[in-house]
Amino acid sequence: MRMIQAPSTAGARPLRILIVEDDETIGRHLETGLGGSGYAPTWSRTGAGALAEADRSLYDVLLLDLGLPDMDGVDIARTLRARFTGLLIVILTARTDDIDVIAGLDAGADDYLVKPFSLSVLLARLRAHLRRRPATSSPRKPTRLGDLVVDTAARRCTLHGDEVVLRPKEFELLAVLARHADEAVSRETLMAEVWDENWFGSTKTLDVTMAGLRRRLLAGATSDDRVPRITTLRGHGYRLETG
Numbered sequence: 001m002r003m004i005q006a007p008s009t010a011g012a013r014p015l016r017i018l019i020v021e022d023d024e025t026i027g028r029h030l031e032t033g034l035g036g037s038g039y040a041p042t043w044s045r046t047g048a049g050a051l052a053e054a055d056r057s058l059y060d061v062l063l064l065d066l067g068l069p070d071m072d073g074v075d076i077a078r079t080l081r082a083r084f085t086g087l088l089i090v091i092l093t094a095r096t097d098d099i100d101v102i103a104g105l106d107a108g109a110d111d112y113l114v115k116p117f118s119l120s121v122l123l124a125r126l127r128a129h130l131r132r133r134p135a136t137s138s139p140r141k142p143t144r145l146g147d148l149v150v151d152t153a154a155r156r157c158t159l160h161g162d163e164v165v166l167r168p169k170e171f172e173l174l175a176v177l178a179r180h181a182d183e184a185v186s187r188e189t190l191m192a193e194v195w196d197e198n199w200f201g202s203t204k205t206l207d208v209t210m211a212g213l214r215r216r217l218l219a220g221a222t223s224d225d226r227v228p229r230i231t232t233l234r235g236h237g238y239r240l241e242t243g
Helices: 024-036 047-056 073-083 098-106 119-131 168-179 187-195 204-219
Strands: 016-020 040-044 061-065 088-093 111-114 143-145 148-151 156-159 184-186 229-233 237-241
Touching (some): 016 024, 047 073, 073 088, 073 098, 088 119, 098 111, 143 168, 148 168, 184 187, 187 204, 187 237, 204 229
Parallel strands (some): 016 040, 016 061
Antiparallel strands (some): 143 148, 148 156, 184 237, 229 237
């Protein structure tokens, strides 16, 4: 079968993927399949081993099993997200309860796959995410929304000059909403622009990420600040209101 190659990088360096999976069969399959598809995988069987590996080397992608023998995958996601804001985190889980998936996404994961899954679907998900990670257009001037400034060129959001730390997908959501300030933006548009038009998963990912964005904007504001409000438009999408 023809292998689909990984997206190339500017320096022709293969993207480094840290696989955290205690199941021997799944781990070996991912290591072999990703290596054959142009990525540079490293496989760790424990949470402690994964954290140690992340200290030694810089990775582009984390494939993370939630059910590890020594640690909860949600804690690992939270720890590595805090340390590496640009890391693409994809959860691999046999847990089908919504609360487990939501906990993983809220801890900083960008996506999830429920076991069993095919290598081809995983590769498609990775390509979809990685296509959207580089800056896609010429730099824009920072957008001022009340006391909030969104700088897409620098990927920074500031409130009165103080940075509001956002996760990658939270920032991308804010950037789309800011570009259409005071306009209704559909769920379909947000999913296509922030994730991918061929997104395979539930749109629950959008709701969880939007909730995190709201919390972070409000946490950095005082009662005197003029911070735009994100309004939910039931049955349609969201609107960023500046008035």
